[in-house]
Amino acid sequence: MAKIDITKMSSKGQIVIPQELREDFAEGDKIVVIRNHDQIILKKADKFDKQLAEDLEFARRTEEAYKRIEAGKGKRLDFDEFIKEMKTW
Numbered sequence: 001m002a003k004i005d006i007t008k009m010s011s012k013g014q015i016v017i018p019q020e021l022r023e024d025f026a027e028g029d030k031i032v033v034i035r036n037h038d039q040i041i042l043k044k045a046d047k048f049d050k051q052l053a054e055d056l057e058f059a060r061r062t063e064e065a066y067k068r069i070e071a072g073k074g075k076r077l078d079f080d081e082f083i084k085e086m087k088t089w
Helices: 045-070 079-087
Strands: 031-036 039-044
Touching: 031 045, 039 045
Parallel strands: none
Antiparallel strands: 031 039
């Protein structure tokens, strides 16, 4: 199941990854950063090659979803409905 949290960027461009979302990461781990328009994907470098195809497919599907939303074909949910929907993934 996907985990979701909210964070913010500091004036120095730093972002804190909430503790619950970084439980499989350790200090010193190398992380690959992928930007696709307005989304950023973080991947542990040692798993990057193994899951590259899966990540690219996720990015492609996300881009398609954004295009549908921009075309007015999206579905509006309030916060609680959104979280409920995410738990079904």
